[in-house]
Amino acid sequence: MKPLSIALCFCLLACSAERPESAELFCTALADLRAGRIEVRADEPNEFVGHVDALEALLAVAPGPIADDLARVRDTLARARDTGGWRTLLDFQGMQDPELAGAEGRVADFAAAECGISDGPSDWEVDRLEKSESLCEAWPRVGSPLMLNRFPYLIATAGANYFSVQFWSVPWLPAPPGFLAVPRGGRVEFSGEYPHARYFAYHPNDYETNNFPTLRDHELDPDPGSVNPWREPAREDAGRRYTARLVFDEAPETPAPNTVHVGRTASGKWNPVVFLILRIYAADQGALPPNSAGVPLPEVTIYDRDGELVRRYEACDPYPDGYEPPIDETRFPAFPVPDHRGLFRPAEAVFESNFGLPVTLLANADVFYLAAFHSLHHGEVLAARARKPRTPSRKEGVPLHSDDVELRLFTVCDYNFWNGRAYGCTLDEDIATDPSGHYTLVASAPEHRPANATSKQGVTWIETGPFLDGQLTWRILLADAPLARALHSGVTGGELPESARPYLPELAQCSRATFEDGGFEACQREWRAGRARAPKG
Secondary structure (H helix, E strand, O other): OOOOOHHHHHHHHHOOOOOOOOOHHHHHHHHHHHOOOOOOOOOOOOOHHHHHHHHHHHHOOOOHHHHHHHHHHHHHHHHHHOOOHHHHHHHHHHHHOOHHHHHHHHHHHHHHHHHOOOOOOOOOEOOOOOOOOOOOOOOOEEEOHHHHOOOOOOOOOOOEEEEEEEEEOOOOOOOOOOEEEOOOOOEEEEEEEOOOEEEEEEEEEOOOOOEOOOEEHHHOOEOOOEOOOOOOOOOOOOEOEEEEEEEOOOOOOOOOOOEEEOOEOOOOOEOOEEEEEEEEEEEOOOOOOOOOOOOOEOEEEEEOOOOOEEEEEOOEOOOOOOOOOOOOOOEOOOOOOOOHHHHHOEOOOEEOOHHHOOOOOOOOOOEEEEEEEEEHHHOOEEEEEEEOOOOOEOOOOEOOOOOOOOOOEEEEEEEOOOOOOEEEEEEHHHOOOOOOOEEEEEEEOHHHOOOOOOHHHOEEEEEOOOOOEEEEEEEEEOOOOHHHHHHHHHHOOOOOOOOOHHHOOEEEEEOHHHHHHHHHHHHHHHHHHHOOOOOOO
């Protein structure tokens, strides 16, 4: 437990209802918070608990010019902290508001001017322009690093493309704007081509944002005359077509192939709404610009309970030649509030999924997330070392249907919670290895990059941006692969089989000079020697 500073205690007990005009108390509280001298609940599974604690400690002493902005950020995160049920998406909409960047930006500017506390340049921006979200009527929402690389999505910029649609199935109410209507007992069919990518799947979710079963690439039976490239080589004389279905009715004991029943929620309640996300990772076309992995988005056809046609939407290219996709220019600042996880749980491999909330929140059930938190209080460099799993790779000539791969895919990205941006990302096939088959990752700001953090040295550098702290996150697919299950067990208190131990990253924080002198081994020695020290003020 960390003691409150004397100045903050005094204010909490004695300050009048009026906001203090002086910045002194706020600056003291901010400095204490950054040094770990103010208590926040850092061990709660729901990570928003600690973030809200930090904001409330500052809000208690915030002077008038920034009180409203701090309250806006606090209230937005408090709603996310307490979310659940039908309000989930409403509670998260506030974090999609670009005005939140302005609130954080004005607080960051105040802290720099009045307290002399700053982690980076004042380059925040609020982009209020209305943008067309999609060219495809049946897929009205698209996601890519150009549009969604900010909180709360935290997507991997290493080859991620998203396409989504919302279905409405309430007999007595018309569909709201942005929803496609489906009669009760009816179905939706998706007729498409297997994309040229490492992974794709249909992810339906109920109205509470909890996952239904996923329709995954290798599990989708091909249409007659076609082949599934995740099962066998894609012959030139064969098609690549499939048909997937959502049925808005009760699930039978044995569902038909390529079919998910969505009439009831994941918990068994009557379900009026389906949020569907089509995810495509690691397209052969590359990570940028955004793409649909070489195929059109699927044709979408809606039928009623009797099989009568209701509506058909043709297949559609979301990014045709010459089309300039919209770009979200909103930028969040280097917010001076620390991430409590970097302060109190640094260089610790933990299982992070869904912010620790009681709902799935449209998350990808096929992904196992592994995170390591870091802070400049503990060193300029976060280093990680592990054996590299074998994955399919177009670059290395390992086909999708190989039976000797250990994982389908993994990416590694570094995020700062308050900035929300995936600053640096890498795809597994771009990660360098040494002769023993191990990889070393170094995450740091550009000015702290060690001279030996290069691919020639078997080291892959990941940029963290100008922040006090961050989290290095592994996105590992498929979550039900034996290796992924073993790693999950190892970081959640279960048994870690010896065969899987080399694949669990070893972590360390150290100075740039230490890594330059002796690489990961020297960094690890420095970390082990000083790991018990408290955050520096």
